Amino acid sequence: MAYSVEQIRAAERSVLAQVPDGALMAKAARAVATRALDLLGFGYGARAVLLVGAGDNGGDALYAGADLRRRGVSVEAVLAVPDRVHPAALAAFRACGGRVVELADVSRADVIIDGLVGIGASGPLRDNLVPVVRRAAELPAPVLAIDVPSGVDPDTGAVAGEAVHAAVTVCPGGLKPGLLVGEGRVRAGRVELVDIGLGPALADAQPALRRLTDRDLATMLPRPEPGDDKYTRGVVGVVAGSAEYPGAAQLAVGSARLGGVGAVRYAGYAYVEVSRAHPDVLVSDTVALAGRVQAWTIGPGLGRDDHARASLRAVLDSDVPVLIDADGLNLLAEDGALAQLLRERSAPSVLTPHDREFERLFGPIGTDRVAAARRAADRVGAVVLLKGFATVIAAPSSGPVFVNGTGTPELATAGSGDVLSGLIGSLLAAGLEPALAAAVGAHLHGRAGERAAQTGPVTAPDLLGELPGVIAELR
Numbered sequence: 001m002a003y004s005v006e007q008i009r010a011a012e013r014s015v016l017a018q019v020p021d022g023a024l025m026a027k028a029a030r031a032v033a034t035r036a037l038d039l040l041g042f043g044y045g046a047r048a049v050l051l052v053g054a055g056d057n058g059g060d061a062l063y064a065g066a067d068l069r070r071r072g073v074s075v076e077a078v079l080a081v082p083d084r085v086h087p088a089a090l091a092a093f094r095a096c097g098g099r100v101v102e103l104a105d106v107s108r109a110d111v112i113i114d115g116l117v118g119i120g121a122s123g124p125l126r127d128n129l130v131p132v133v134r135r136a137a138e139l140p141a142p143v144l145a146i147d148v149p150s151g152v153d154p155d156t157g158a159v160a161g162e163a164v165h166a167a168v169t170v171c172p173g174g175l176k177p178g179l180l181v182g183e184g185r186v187r188a189g190r191v192e193l194v195d196i197g198l199g200p201a202l203a204d205a206q207p208a209l210r211r212l213t214d215r216d217l218a219t220m221l222p223r224p225e226p227g228d229d230k231y232t233r234g235v236v237g238v239v240a241g242s243a244e245y246p247g248a249a250q251l252a253v254g255s256a257r258l259g260g261v262g263a264v265r266y267a268g269y270a271y272v273e274v275s276r277a278h279p280d281v282l283v284s285d286t287v288a289l290a291g292r293v294q295a296w297t298i299g300p301g302l303g304r305d306d307h308a309r310a311s312l313r314a315v316l317d318s319d320v321p322v323l324i325d326a327d328g329l330n331l332l333a334e335d336g337a338l339a340q341l342l343r344e345r346s347a348p349s350v351l352t353p354h355d356r357e358f359e360r361l362f363g364p365i366g367t368d369r370v371a372a373a374r375r376a377a378d379r380v381g382a383v384v385l386l387k388g389f390a391t392v393i394a395a396p397s398s399g400p401v402f403v404n405g406t407g408t409p410e411l412a413t414a415g416s417g418d419v420l421s422g423l424i425g426s427l428l429a430a431g432l433e434p435a436l437a438a439a440v441g442a443h444l445h446g447r448a449g450e451r452a453a454q455t456g457p458v459t460a461p462d463l464l465g466e467l468p469g470v471i472a473e474l475r
């Protein structure tokens with residue numbers, strides 16, 4: 001779960017009213033010092049450099065520095081805004097033998113602690129901090145960021161200028177959305193949440209972002225019950241592939257078979273290839289002849305000819321959940337009547353665009369990927385899964401927003417999206433609520449990618465090979 005700066009501030013206010021002055025900061029600082037020692041691997045003889053800004057983020061750094069001094073670390077502090085420093089924290093730091101140095105004098109560091117700005121920052125990093133961030137980037141030491149890497153927008157993950165590149169981000173109180181999405185996810189490195197007692201005050205807040213865990217999936221993944229038959233488990237229909245792209249159909253059908261349904265029906269021109277690859281699949285060449293399903297996946301490798309258009313019209317006309325990907329999305333972008341059909345549907349729809357498909361349908365994404373996905377979901381009344389290094393899934397009408405936490409850059413490979421769309425269609429047919437089906441599908445897909453990447457470069461068929469193992473492990 002991640003909470004907006006506004007929510008964190010509200011929780012902080014309510015807790016601050018009940019605890020002694022400085023108690024939250026002391027907890028945060030202790031956690032930062034402990035984590036820094038973990039990174040160092042040793043205390044005596046190690047050297048930490050603090051980058052200290054004007055606010056409480058700098059205060060956290062100075063108190064952590066004092067803690068490190070007490071544990072034998074040599075600590076130097078660069079005061080980036082010398083006339084504005086947390087006074088009590090600076091006094092505590094000096095009292096422990098911490099030294100204040102000029103930026104130009106920093107030559108060696110075993111760890112750098114970034115306390116320039118935290119959730120009090122707004123807009124791009126100001127000019128006075130830029131040389132400090134640049135110098136830190138030149139030093140070979142790992143950077144531990146406090147709360148957020150300075151320069152990353154805590155709410156959106158946007159980086160508009162210079163920003164710290166952290167190995168670890170220690171986040172007191174609650175995760176911020178900017179650590180989980182966009183460029184912020186890349187800059188944050190490993191993110192570690194520190195409990196400073198804000199939990200009860202956040203309990204009633206609707207999280208700005210949710211991220212599923214492996215444990216969540218254990219209870220969500222469909223599994224056959226005694227007494228189930230292939231129809232009660234759900235049947236998914238897949239409309240994908242074409243004479244030119246039969247492989248997309250094989251991949252989407254392949255993953256649809258693994259998402260929890262009892263049967264897969266295929267409708268399209270690649271039925272010979274699908275039958276050959278997956279003898280258990282019921283094939284036909286049109287949606288009308290396919291028979292009853294509980295959800296459709298349409299789009300991968302479909303092409304945009306009249307047959308494709310008619311297929312999309314037929315599934316949009318149905319009263320079951322529909323997942324639309326790839327050429328299905330391109331058809332929606334170029335055909336107003338189909339887009340109108342989508343908006344008028346009463347059954348749920350899920351769209352799974354990558355950036356270019358998204359922009360063709362909805363215009364520029366901008367730097368706030370969560371807001372973009374949310375707006376798009378509201379505009380068409382569908383779940384929108386915006387693919388990326390951190391895939392975002394937004395439900396319409398102020399529903400939940402998920403961010404995926406699994407995956408590897410290796411998943412940027414041909415056919416990877418076809419596997420994802422078949423998988424989510426299958427989860428929809430098995431009865432998962434649409435936004436959850438998309439989030440669970442993305443999580444599984446990411447784990448399959450991670451496993452495949454352990455033994456070398458990843459191709460889409462590898463993902464099909466890994467999915468049963470991933471699902472077995474999580475269930």
Ligand SMILES: NC(=O)C1=CN([C@@H]2O[C@H](COP(=O)(O)OP(=O)(O)OC[C@H]3O[C@@H](n4cnc5c(N)ncnc54)[C@H](OP(=O)(O)O)[C@@H]3O)[C@@H](O)[C@H]2O)[C@@H](O)CC1
Nearest residue numbers: 012025054055056057117118119120121122124125126147
């Ligand atoms: N939440 C919690 O419960 C707890 C929070 N804690 C900690 O407090 C932190 C928040 O502290 P905070 O409120 O003092 O703000 P902080 O991030 O230090 O920055 C403010 C300074 O930055 C400046 N500034 C603004 N924009 C800027 C920019 N773009 N580029 C450059 N500078 C910019 C701004 O200038 P001003 O606008 O005032 O001129 C002001 O001087 C939080 O992240 C966490 O570490 C913990 O101690 C324990 C409990």
Ligand SMILES: [K+]
Nearest residue numbers: 114117148150
């Ligand atoms: K920071």
